Amino acid sequence: MSIIKRVILSGVVCSFILAGCQNSGPSETSPNSTNDNSETGLSSETQDSTLPIEDTEYGRGAQSDGADTNAQEEPTRIISDDANSIIIYFSRSGNTQNLARMIYNEAGGDMLELTVADPYPSDYEQAVERADEEREKQAYPEIDTEIPNLSQYDTVYLGYQTWSMTLSNPMISFLMDYGSNFSGKTIYPFSTNAGYGEGDSIQRIEELAQDASVATSFSIQDEDLLDNQEQVTTWLNED
Numbered sequence: 001m002s003i004i005k006r007v008i009l010s011g012v013v014c015s016f017i018l019a020g021c022q023n024s025g026p027s028e029t030s031p032n033s034t035n036d037n038s039e040t041g042l043s044s045e046t047q048d049s050t051l052p053i054e055d056t057e058y059g060r061g062a063q064s065d066g067a068d069t070n071a072q073e074e075p076t077r078i079i080s081d082d083a084n085s086i087i088i089y090f091s092r093s094g095n096t097q098n099l100a101r102m103i104y105n106e107a108g109g110d111m112l113e114l115t116v117a118d119p120y121p122s123d124y125e126q127a128v129e130r131a132d133e134e135r136e137k138q139a140y141p142e143i144d145t146e147i148p149n150l151s152q153y154d155t156v157y158l159g160y161q162t163w164s165m166t167l168s169n170p171m172i173s174f175l176m177d178y179g180s181n182f183s184g185k186t187i188y189p190f191s192t193n194a195g196y197g198e199g200d201s202i203q204r205i206e207e208l209a210q211d212a213s214v215a216t217s218f219s220i221q222d223e224d225l226l227d228n229q230e231q232v233t234t235w236l237n238e239d
């Protein structure tokens, strides 16, 4: 068994021993904007861009760039005045970002990449160690993305990765801070994992965003993602 697989499994075991989570800090500051349409005044109707899918090695245990996908570019932030759907995601090593972009390239709407104030280590095992420690202490990372007013959106595609068979820590933080803002909206959860599935992440979303309705989720193994655009398309067209 590879080291990475062992690390994942140890995380899985920990997650079952250490159930339950609390805590996190508030959000502040803003990054970015590759495409900040709220500032350009562009409407979502006028967006005809697609976002690139990275095809470098983003499989199991992929090293991150040490800046949660943002070493080479600003976090993605596409906010218009009139879109009624938004893709909100966090990605450490690019897999979930690729999935978010596959969704964006088909469904359009707005898009917001979440970042944490202190990015996770590029090294996989160190990242697992930090994530385990945060979970044990229930001290989840501070989200430093400026969150726009979410009232215009009916539909939220919520993207995260499985960590210790549940929501990744940044997504727990985000939902602890903003879960109540999803009242009356429909959340479409999407996630990537290393072969063990989405764990109890859907239940966690239901707990943390109690007044939202949670639609059928989509989760895919990291290594399989790039060859499976049609699965993404099928999921998007399900309802």
Ligand SMILES: Cc1cc2nc3c(=O)[nH]c(=O)nc-3n(C[C@H](O)[C@H](O)[C@H](O)COP(=O)(O)O)c2cc1C
Residues within 6 Å of the ligand: 008, 011, 012, 059, 060, 061, 062, 090, 091, 092, 093, 094, 095, 096, 097, 124, 127, 128, 129, 131, 132, 160, 161, 162, 163, 164, 165, 166, 192, 193, 194, 195, 196, 197, 221, 222
């Ligand atoms: C801290 C940490 C914990 C993880 N725990 C699990 C797990 O419990 N089950 C699983 O299938 N994959 C696990 N993974 C693998 C990731 O879910 C998978 O590689 C995912 O695609 C990473 O997404 P990202 O590149 O968007 O960050 C873990 C990865 C990390 C860094």
